[in-house]
Structure formats: C-alpha cells, structure tokens
Amino acid sequence: MVRPTALVRFVVLACTGVYTGLLFLSGAELSTFASRLLASLPFISGATVLLWDAWLWKIFGLQQLTHRPSIRGLWRVTLTPTAESQIPPGGNRGPIDAYFVIRQTFWSLSVRSLTKESTSDSQAFFWNLRKNTDVSTLTYIFENTPKMSQSNRSPRSLGTCLLDPTSLSPTEMVGSYFTDRYTKGDITAELVDRSRSHASFDAADRHWARNVGEPTA
Structure with missing residues (x-):
C-alpha cells in the first residue's frame, strides 16, 4: 500500500503557510506580538505536527512516553x-x-x-x-x-x-x-x-x- 507521506506533509505545510501569509497581507491589525503570534499559530501548529511525525517523537524522553521503537x-x-x-x-x-x-x-x-x-x-x-x-x-x-x-x-x-x-x-x-x-x-x-x-x-x-x-x- 502506498502511503503518500511526503505529499501529505507538503500539503499541510503549504496550506497553513498560505493561510498565515494571506492573513499578514490582508491588512488585519497585527500590531502586537501576541496578535502576530496568534496569526502564525496555524503554520506553527502544522510545522510542529510534521516535525513530530518525522523526527521529534524519536527524541529521548518523548520516545519513552510513546513506547514507539525506531526500527527504520x-x-x-x-x-x-x-x-x-x-x-x-x-x-x-x-x-x-x-x-x-x-x-x-x-x-x-x-x-x-x-x-x-x-x-x-x-x-x-x-x-x-x-x-x-x-x-x-x-x-x-x-x-x-x-x-x-x-x-x-x-x-x-x-x-x-x-x-x-x-x-x-x-x-x-x-x-x-x-x-x-x-x-x-x-x-x-x-x-x-x-x-x-x-x-x-x-x-x-x-x-x-x-x-x-x-x-x-
């Protein structure tokens, strides 16, 4: 079974990145750090999910929590x-x-x-x-x-x-x-x-x- 992992990652990152970029370009009031951070949350969340899937879960400590062995x-x-x-x-x-x-x-x-x-x-x-x-x-x-x-x-x-x-x-x-x-x-x-x-x-x-x-x- 082919699992298009790379394609899914690209689509998630592209969609969240485009959304965040359009929000910054839309003229919405983003004058404070908090408002800019909130506007960036979709992209940050998407990137974090992708990093977790590809790499973060293998970090010592996090791997102990998931009990997931690395067997690649x-x-x-x-x-x-x-x-x-x-x-x-x-x-x-x-x-x-x-x-x-x-x-x-x-x-x-x-x-x-x-x-x-x-x-x-x-x-x-x-x-x-x-x-x-x-x-x-x-x-x-x-x-x-x-x-x-x-x-x-x-x-x-x-x-x-x-x-x-x-x-x-x-x-x-x-x-x-x-x-x-x-x-x-x-x-x-x-x-x-x-x-x-x-x-x-x-x-x-x-x-x-x-x-x-x-x-x-």
Missing part, C-alpha cells in the same frame, strides 16, 4: 518455517535468508521483505503495548509476490507478521508469521544500518557484504 532501516532476517507448514515440493523448507527494508515515521510505516524467491509488502499495521512492557510490538498484514520463475509453484499470498523489538532503539528483533498458504514460522532479525534504498535481495545482500560480512551463499 535494513535488517538481516532469518525465517524458520515450522514442520507443519504446507510447503509445496521443491520449496525452501528453511531456514530462509531474507532482508527487511523498513520505512517509518510516527504515523506511517512500511515493511518490505526481500528473499531470493519473492517480495512481500506490508498493507496495514498497528502497534500494541502489552502489560508490563515498555516497548510496543508491531503487527502488520503483508502481501507476498513471488518472482515469475516461482509463480507456478508459489502463488501470491497474504499473511500476518508480529515483530517484537528488544528496546526503543533495537539492533535485534524476534517475531513470527503465518500466511493463507498454511505456512508459519519464527523470525529473527539483526539491524544492518539505517539505509533503505534496496530494491532486491541481491542488492541488500551486496550492501550487507560490503559493510558487515560475506554475501549469502
């Missing part, structure tokens, strides 16, 4: 299907190497999962703060699209994934998944870095090899 970036992932998973003959029974490419603001999030055989994209998500915890867990619905070379054996599918960050700025996550193809399994993920411009598994793997270790066999 590239993650190296291992998927381990259970023995009960209905994997067709010739399919990968795991462990399966993958990468997560995560884009995140306070109110938006997208997770792209890259494997050698398919790509998955998140469609909807929500955060959940469980009792006696300080960090929210992430649950999202995803759509998996196999490569054309795998489409006869592996049809398009929908699934749900749960990710449990270890802290507000985690370098590791664990989780689980299941799909409507009757597959399920466990997830472990390690943060590579905060980069997000990776279009394929091979591209992400090359980036990891250059910066961290050896490419996946």
Whole structure:
C-alpha cells in the first residue's frame, strides 16, 4: 500500500503557510506580538505536527512516553518455517535468508521483505503495548509476490507478521508469521544500518557484504 507521506506533509505545510501569509497581507491589525503570534499559530501548529511525525517523537524522553521503537532501516532476517507448514515440493523448507527494508515515521510505516524467491509488502499495521512492557510490538498484514520463475509453484499470498523489538532503539528483533498458504514460522532479525534504498535481495545482500560480512551463499 502506498502511503503518500511526503505529499501529505507538503500539503499541510503549504496550506497553513498560505493561510498565515494571506492573513499578514490582508491588512488585519497585527500590531502586537501576541496578535502576530496568534496569526502564525496555524503554520506553527502544522510545522510542529510534521516535525513530530518525522523526527521529534524519536527524541529521548518523548520516545519513552510513546513506547514507539525506531526500527527504520535494513535488517538481516532469518525465517524458520515450522514442520507443519504446507510447503509445496521443491520449496525452501528453511531456514530462509531474507532482508527487511523498513520505512517509518510516527504515523506511517512500511515493511518490505526481500528473499531470493519473492517480495512481500506490508498493507496495514498497528502497534500494541502489552502489560508490563515498555516497548510496543508491531503487527502488520503483508502481501507476498513471488518472482515469475516461482509463480507456478508459489502463488501470491497474504499473511500476518508480529515483530517484537528488544528496546526503543533495537539492533535485534524476534517475531513470527503465518500466511493463507498454511505456512508459519519464527523470525529473527539483526539491524544492518539505517539505509533503505534496496530494491532486491541481491542488492541488500551486496550492501550487507560490503559493510558487515560475506554475501549469502
């Protein structure tokens, strides 16, 4: 699902800025600091909301209040299907190497999962703060699209994934998944870095090899 975050930010900032500018140019009496401040409030409020969405929520102290972990970036992932998973003959029974490419603001999030055989994209998500915890867990619905070379054996599918960050700025996550193809399994993920411009598994793997270790066999 495409979330036009940048467009929404631009529209909010442009509308509030134009409103404030027209108010100053309209000839309205704005002779005192208080009146000028009141006239600027729409623009200040809009800018504050945008700064919160993009950056302010990650500041130490504010993040502790929201319990929202910062998980944006590239993650190296291992998927381990259970023995009960209905994997067709010739399919990968795991462990399966993958990468997560995560884009995140306070109110938006997208997770792209890259494997050698398919790509998955998140469609909807929500955060959940469980009792006696300080960090929210992430649950999202995803759509998996196999490569054309795998489409006869592996049809398009929908699934749900749960990710449990270890802290507000985690370098590791664990989780689980299941799909409507009757597959399920466990997830472990390690943060590579905060980069997000990776279009394929091979591209992400090359980036990891250059910066961290050896490419996946």
